[in-house]
Amino acid sequence: MRKRIVYASSLLLAGSLLLSACSGESASPADPGTGTSVGDPSGEAPAATNLLTEKIPASDISKLPQTAVQRTDTVIVGLTDPSGSFTPYFSQSGYDGNVASLLYTSLISSDAEGLPVADYAESYDVSEDGLTYTFHLPEKGTFSDGSPLTSEDVAFTWTLLHDKAYDGDTDITLMKVKGGLAYKEGKADSIEGINIIDPYTISVTLEEPNATALLNLGGNVLSKAYYGKDYKFGELTYLQKLHSAPLGNGPYILEKFLPGQEVRFTANEHYLKGKPSVERFIYKTSQGDTWQFLETGEVDLASYTATQENIDKLKGLGYVDILPYTPxxxxxxxxxxxxxxxxxxxxxxxxxxxxxxxxxxxxxxxxxxxxxxxxxxxxxxxxxxxxxxxxxxxxxxxxxxxxxxxxxxxxxxxxxxxxxxxxxxxxxxxxxxxxxxxxxxxxxxxxxxxxxxxxxxxxxxxxxxxxxxxxxxxxxxxxxxxxxxxxxxxxxxxxxxxxxxxxxxxxxxxxxxxxxxxxxxxxxxxxxxxxxxxxxxxxxxxxxKSVYANNGRLENVSISPYQGIAQSLPEWKIEQ
Missing domain, CATH: 3.10.105.10 (Dipeptide-binding Protein; Domain 3)
Structure with missing residues (x-):
């Protein structure tokens, strides 16, 4: 039995603070959103007559609080406090996954329709029988420390997830990789279906077709040199000391985690798609009222239930863009x-x-x-x-x-x-x-x-x-x-x-x-x-049904129903 309570692949917002997508994480607390005003909770409230369907741009950016104006290279977003386990596939909560989603970029992601599309991988091929998937990696790709990301790292990641000691949230055995079960049971020294073709090309063969293979096998990649240095089959406890010091290939690097306060990130100069324009990103994890944080400029983005009352209140602020969102x-x-x-x-x-x-x-x-x-x-x-x-x-x-x-x-x-x-x-x-x-x-x-x-x-x-x-x-x-x-x-x-x-x-x-x-x-x-x-x-x-409000100086903000802010964050810019 794996340790998770329920399956989850990427996390929903909780308490009106944004969560971005991350594969294979735990569930979040249920909360239809904050900032809602009701009278008798068991009675009927007026129905919304004009739920938002298109973006409403900021009407008066001059009203932006000075706290936000003074931040010229930093974006702050609220997040429920994570546990500190930031290695993909080993997160203790979905909030850990939100942190990991900024530190790692998966080989394959989802487009606007929820269909698989190459992300970190340059391209992929699927055999006619639907059993063999070949991933083509970028030759200039690296991890955040500048070390190369190669087929060896992908093979190590798939192998680690097949280890009998792995008890995280990702059950790769559901993919039925050829020879995967034999490895998990200790009957083979390697996984037959994993084939390293060259340093930047790797294939994996399944025992039967699986409609989710691209998304599940094309997930985050762990560095073999970093996470696999002490790897021995059946013994994964050594990884625990690495979870709070992750090494990824995503747009940001973890700078510091202050439990109950914030998670600090800095832009990754080795990021494949170019160093993000926003130099610093902070997940604010301290407790407080989301409306107050937005009104004082302490956060640059927050979400609210899409009531007309909330939309009108956000419009009244003047300095926020308002985005409709249905996850x-x-x-x-x-x-x-x-x-x-x-x-x-x-x-x-x-x-x-x-x-x-x-x-x-x-x-x-x-x-x-x-x-x-x-x-x-x-x-x-x-x-x-x-x-x-x-x-x-x-x-x-x-x-x-x-x-x-x-x-x-x-x-x-x-x-x-x-x-x-x-x-x-x-x-x-x-x-x-x-x-x-x-x-x-x-x-x-x-x-x-x-x-x-x-x-x-x-x-x-x-x-x-x-x-x-x-x-x-x-x-x-x-x-x-x-x-x-x-x-x-x-x-x-x-x-x-x-x-x-x-x-x-x-x-x-x-x-x-x-x-x-x-x-x-x-x-x-x-x-x-x-x-x-x-x-x-x-x-x-x-x-x-939600709306997001972001500091009107932020450009290129979009929220994916499948990946949250993680997909667009590297493109964000702060208009000076």
């Missing part, structure tokens, strides 16, 4: 399926019917959100509503399901079964959105006879530790930015959710990877989504 993510409640009450599908369905998700995620955000019912975002080509139960708020239906499952109402109004009360120990991250959820959930669950016990964490890593200890019933998370539909469902098939094992789901997952034909894959995912929508191994919550 390829979904929110959900992770359930402890090893707890008796959560094992029952009827209970999970009753919880979903009995919770007014429309009020929490849509009405309270003035329409800047959408209720989720499947593990794919509406911007995904795999998204469907056909055959999907919307689980509209229906407390009477919830009561019927609980009655049928044998949960009877006790004298105190709480349901009981076999001498045990129906109680939900909920874990969430501290935020205004969590406050709204708790207020509504307490009322909703009391009505259907469920005892609701919320526990809120200011520190995301503490929440993760609590989930790992299995001392919970329900915990709020959001997925990372999902590059491919398979990434939205992998947590249901790879053991990330203890207590859930459906052979049919696994069969469909494999079928969805076995072809690159989009229409064929759509049909597979439609069937898969219908099963997950019925069984609810997690409870789907919301899709986000």
């Amino acid at each position: 390829s993510t979904y929110g959900y409640f992770q359930l402890n399926l090893e707890n008796e009450q959560m094992k029952e599908k009827e209970v999970r369905q009753a919880i979903t019917y009995g919770l007014n998700r429309q009020a929490i995620y849509v009405d309270a955000n003035q329409g800047a959100g959408e209720v989720a019912n499947i593990p794919a975002a509406p911007i995904s080509w795999s998204y469907t509503e056909e055959g999907i139960n919307p689980y509209e708020y229906n407390p009477e239906k919830a009561k019927e399901l609980l009655d049928a499952a044998g949960w009877t109402v006790g004298g105190d109004g709480i349901r009981e079964k076999d001498g045990k009360k129906l109680s939900i120990h909920y874990l969430g991250s501290k935020s205004p959105a969590t406050d709204i959820f708790i207020a509504v959930a307490k009322e909703n669950f009391a009505e259907i006879g469920i005892d609701f016990q919320p526990e809120v964490f200011a520190d995301f890593n503490a929440l993760v530790s609590k989930v790992e200890s299995k001392d919970y019933d329900m915990a709020a998370f959001s997925t990372p930015m999902l590059r491919d539909p398979s990434e939205g469902v992998i947590q249901f098939i790879d053991g990330s959710l203890p207590g859930y094992d459906n052979p049919k789901v696994k069969e469909l997952y494999a079928k969805g990877l076995a072809t690159v034909d989009t229409e064929e894959r759509k049909a597979v995912y439609q069937e898969l989504y219908q099963i997950l929508n019925d069984e609810l191994p997690v409870i789907f919550t919301f899709y986000r």
Whole structure:
């Protein structure tokens, strides 16, 4: 079993502070955004009438606070405090992944449609049978210390991820590289399917086609000289001392990490695409109000729920550009399926019917959100509503399901079964959105006879530790930015959710990877989504609609729904 709680490939924003994309990281806390104003959280709020669809440029840059004006070579963006493990594939949280995404550039990335495109690699080839992938590396490519990046480094990275001692978030065995399993089991000294053709050309052969091979094999590259100097099969503990001192090939170099304060970066003069124009970048990790940070000029970019109220307030500042943003993510409640009450599908369905998700995620955000019912975002080509139960708020239906499952109402109004009360120990991250959820959930669950016990964490890593200890019933998370539909469902098939094992789901997952034909894959995912929508191994919550506001002096800012700020950051410039 790998150590992760859930699968994630790149991280969603939390607490209105920007997270950029990074492959293979943990989930982030669920939070539809801050800066939202609501009255009665269980009542209806006015719907947004003019959600933003195009960029609104700054109207009066002269209003920019002096704190920001004085920064001529530095950009500051907010981020929830990372743990300090910044080596790709070994991150302890998605926030570590945000740091790593600036330090490393992957061989392959995603375009605006979510399809693979060469990034650090110059090009790639795929054999006619779809089994062999050849990557062509740039001859002038280097790591940030000036050492060359070659095929040897790519081969080392793939080999390391096949090591039996590797317990990080990336399960490369799902790619079924020829000879990969034999190496992992110690039956071979090398991996048969990895072929170094020359110093800048490398191929990898799979046992069967996989639609995500380019994205998953074309990830970040680890320096063999740095990370592999002490490598011995089955022994990876030596890497721990390197995680806080990463060596990458990305646009920035880690200068210093000050826990609870900031992560400092400097531009990489050896970056393949040219040294970034912005000399210094800082992730501000200290706690505080995002609106205040933006209004005082302490941060240059922040995100907010896309309510009309928030958009109007941002317009009033005058000195920020406003960008609409819909990420390829979904929110959900992770359930402890090893707890008796959560094992029952009827209970999970009753919880979903009995919770007014429309009020929490849509009405309270003035329409800047959408209720989720499947593990794919509406911007995904795999998204469907056909055959999907919307689980509209229906407390009477919830009561019927609980009655049928044998949960009877006790004298105190709480349901009981076999001498045990129906109680939900909920874990969430501290935020205004969590406050709204708790207020509504307490009322909703009391009505259907469920005892609701919320526990809120200011520190995301503490929440993760609590989930790992299995001392919970329900915990709020959001997925990372999902590059491919398979990434939205992998947590249901790879053991990330203890207590859930459906052979049919696994069969469909494999079928969805076995072809690159989009229409064929759509049909597979439609069937898969219908099963997950019925069984609810997690409870789907919301899709986000956000806006980003950035210092109007910043040029070339764009936010990828698949890679966040990491893709455009090297092109940012500060207009003087």
